[in-house]
Amino acid sequence: MTDYDKIWVRVKHVTKKFATRKGEVTALEDVNLEIHDGQFVCLLGPSGCGKTTLLRMIGGLDVPTSGTITIDGKVVDGPSPKMTMVFQEYSLYPWRTVAENVGFGLEMNGVPFEERRAEVMKELKLVGLENFADSYPYELSGGMRQRAAVARALATDPAVMLMDEPFGALDAQTRNKMQRELLNIWQETKKTILFVTHSVDEAVYLADKIVVLTPRPGTVHEIDEIDLPRPRDRTSVEFAQIRKNILHIIEELETGNQNI
């Protein structure tokens, strides 16, 4: 059951610096964020503002330079079965069938074949790929591969799905279709989702909370949270109004005016 009061992810005063050949790069500075159970949160921001860096740290693939990230109250100290990541480039194993890819996490967790197959088929049905279980990734279109990647993420029943521009490589039509499908999956599974995008339209369409991350040269990164009405309740007029508000907030953040 979804309980909006429960906080799965808490990011507190997180700063991330990278040492590079040209000196130190501050990718994120003093970022704070909370993600509640069942929320669909979109992390929005221009290229290079630190979206992937934040997602990787939440997923335990990298560590903050300072500050803390907790999942369900425990400090993140590496990848955890509570979180799965879906990347833009699908990351499917080419030598495994779709079913074997989707069941990979379960296989690693020692789930027996019959049980695994049943779970895999359930997830493949959810993403509309039940007739492609025994196909190989190269036999699928880009959209179908991304659906397989979503099914693989869902198969291990994570508390939070971290999605890094998962539809960025798809054509506009397939991208729209995948967005609708993801919303349906979200409503059916009640998963908590943190979805990175640089598209304002995608964020407004998908999210019930948008977090805007904006780099301002020479100063700290700004982050602003906008709580939105549930996507299904929105009319096109509301959509346009929300989009306008978000663009205004981004503009204000970029010019450094905090009085919005």
Ligand SMILES: Nc1ncnc2c1ncn2[C@@H]1O[C@H](COP(=O)(O)OP(=O)(O)OP(=O)(O)O)[C@@H](O)[C@H]1O
């Ligand atoms: N491993 C690394 N080593 C050095 N600098 C890095 C590393 N990873 C990220 N950075 C730097 O940190 C900053 C944020 O990068 P990040 O990839 O998180 O941005 P992003 O918002 O996800 O960008 P995009 O939308 O283009 O994917 C950039 O200046 C980038 O060059």
